[in-house]
Amino acid sequence: MSATVPLPCEPRTATGKSAARRLRREGRLPAVLYGGGGPATPLAVPVRELVNLLKHHPRNVRLELELEGGRRQAVIKALDVHPVTRRPLHVDLLEVAEDRPVTLEVPLRIVGQDPIGVRHGGILQVVRDRVKVRCLPAELPEAIEVDLAELDSGQAFTVGELTTPVAVLAPPETVLFKILAPRISKTPAAAAAAAAAPAATAEAGAEQ
The missing domain is CATH 2.40.240.10 (Ribosomal Protein L25; Chain P)
Structure with a gap:
């Protein structure tokens, strides 16, 4: 830039x-x-x-x-x-100054398709939406693009997976994004069984 x-x-x-x-x-x-x-x-x-x-x-x-x-x-x-x-x-x-490195935060910009995990019902959690970098002023990017298309449920995207020529001032294992598994809805039969369980327990207690 x-x-x-x-x-x-x-x-x-x-x-x-x-x-x-x-x-x-x-x-x-x-x-x-x-x-x-x-x-x-x-x-x-x-x-x-x-x-x-x-x-x-x-x-x-x-x-x-x-x-x-x-x-x-x-x-x-x-x-x-x-x-x-x-x-x-x-x-x-x-x-x-042109010859003096600066340390600043740069936003992360998600590009490409929705993550696989999101397409299958998962939820994208943004842990960090920007990272701190150090570089010369002319090399400072407007944003760092992130492609999460292959990220599935239960997986995380870390600093070590970023593709950028500038130095990112965070440990490689730092989590930036992750996909939370979708909530599994109970089937009608399972819901009925769960509702009947307290009643059955109460009846058993009354018989003792």
Whole structure:
């Protein structure tokens, strides 16, 4: 992923909860830019611009920031959102350089047919929908594709089965997806027998 997307921003001097609330009322989001070998830089980002950007680009897209001293490239390190409205509340940015590896989470994208186990009535359980990777910024994938078509009931898909050129920072045996066996419905005869069992037990107790 080599393209960059511009994100308007400006330095901010006021910090703290009251300053953050004031920024949000003005339609701006408190942000902090880390990395670059210097101290963290407090910024203000237009909320509408960030929301629109995330609608059309993956969360790990490379951003171009216009700041005093020139343009700087960054990626979203962390994004805090409101638990109910999902509106962004704060964003942490990490400055990147072409020759310096970064560590970020990348989403997993399921491709291909439904797993065999699902086609036979099983349930796909998503244990993890993203993994942490380390690579150069230009090598950072938008997502890692996962083909689960051959996954059957009772089986799991692990980190060791991922096909990606970047380093995944998790043990190979880490489970990402698994297929839960389908629930077996009782036949009418079995259901009737199960219902009759308590009555038979009660009658036997009464005869003793």
